[in-house]
Amino acid sequence: MGQTFAQKVLAKKAGLPRVDVGQIVDVEPDVCLSHDNTAAIAKTFAKIGVERVKNPERFVIVLDHTVPASTEEYAKGHKEIREFVAKQKIEAFYDVGVGVCHQVLPEMGFALPGRLIVGSDSHTTAYGALGAFSAGVGRSEMAALYATSRIWLKTPASFKVDVRGKLKDSVTSKDLVLKIIGDIGADGALYKSVEYAGEAIEAMSVASRLVLCNMAIEMGAKNGYCAPDKKTFAFLEPRAQTTYTPVYPDPDAEYEKVLAYDAAKLGPQVAKPHTVDNVVPVEDVEGTKIDQALLGTCTNGRLEDLHAAARYLEGKKLAKGVRMIVLPASREILLDALREGLVDIFLRAGAMLLNPGCGPCLGAHEGVLAAGEVCISTANRNFQGRMGSSEASTYLASPATVAASAVAGVITDPRKAVRGGGA
């Protein structure tokens, strides 16, 4: 019997010919990510009593969660991190303004096919879009990795999500992944490795695949995976930090479950408050009044997402009483958006532009919600209280749905919305 992607990567890293599902391996990750939580991790590391970080070249630190610092406490944390990376000679340090870690790691060429990546952030699953095995861990584990470079991982069983057909206009990978999460639930793929495959996945850009793998955690998955192909290699060509060897599942690999979808039958989807699996077709929530629209984040803050939104905003104004926040995922994306006239379109429509970072997605700053307010967002979570008040509501949708809704003032089916000049 052949092996899945997860089995093959973990076997390779453990130096074994094969590993079985459930087998625990002790491995050295190739890349370890942390962000603003590095301040707390450094304190935990100090408790271990080891002076130097072992293998500092394996660690990447990106300041993104509360950037630039909105309080003195956050500023102190950032300062401690800058001192820590200098002392420990961690060169892959990206200070405030570079972008969200889940865009920075792919952009800077750390997320590579066949690599084992762990991060003290749950959306670390994103790098599977480039063929890496990547999973979230906790803060203590990152501190232990500083000391030992090693971690235990259990070999997960795998699901295959087979998506045939072609996505319709105004329907995106966000709609697809919301549909899957809605179907199988927030724990539908608990502990599993989720491999996305099929014609629709092959047709997707790297940016669209990042959405699928970013949100794999929202179905409980340990990691997500898209097979690296020509598009992956082209994306990485000017970026890759090292050479790499792609890992593909065997054709006769054993899957615990195979989920089949027809992309052509899919319409825009929306996750209603307060769970990501509370998913309905957009028609079911059309007309719901909104106060705020959020376009961006590590889920949908890439250039193609900004283009998709601009199609609905060009030459238009936001509905009266609606605030819109645009949050590009990285400085590189923001520069491209400026060059391509997208920022102009957003600002003329009445939207605000935030610096690249996590922004209000986790409710720490920059556009949090008051009690009773409603936000439609391209982010990945809509938990109660996440974006501010526990009495606020967040709906999750694609950039097209969010932009169409911002113009209408109510949740709107992007297929029915009138587009602008077509940026």
Place this chain on the structure above:
Amino acid sequence: MIEGKVWKYGDDVNTDVIFAGKYTYKPMTPAEMAEHAFEDLDPTFAKGVRPGDIIVAGANFGCGSSREQAATCVKASGVAAVIAVSFSRIFFRNAINEGLPVVELASGTSMIAKNDTVKIDFDRGVVTHKGKEYRFPALPKEVLAILNDGGLIPHVKKALATTKS
């Protein structure tokens, strides 16, 4: 063997309602974190919880963010263990790493209600509730070793000391 009074919650209790995002980058002691435990889900918890109490929940406990404070605040509030039908994998790891015992009772927890008393026998892998016994699988030995050392940091310290000597 531990015995405690139950706090009962449902499925998909996420880390935002266990420990809100707005607090995650504020430096806090574990005791301060405990004051905010379950704030958006059950405002009575932080004041009412007593050392040795046991949390019992449904499926996918601790889903969402990787924030370790979700486990730290539960541990610091004096909770002796969390029993759930299943756990999100990062919460599961964080709990072990914080020295908080987690029991996966896949057969279900719907028979257990708030304020009931449950007993957990880790050696036998048995939860006792109203005289009935429910089995749970023992943790893998690698994981149990971390829990028995009181969490990952003491475990790593011990392992590094052993390699040096």
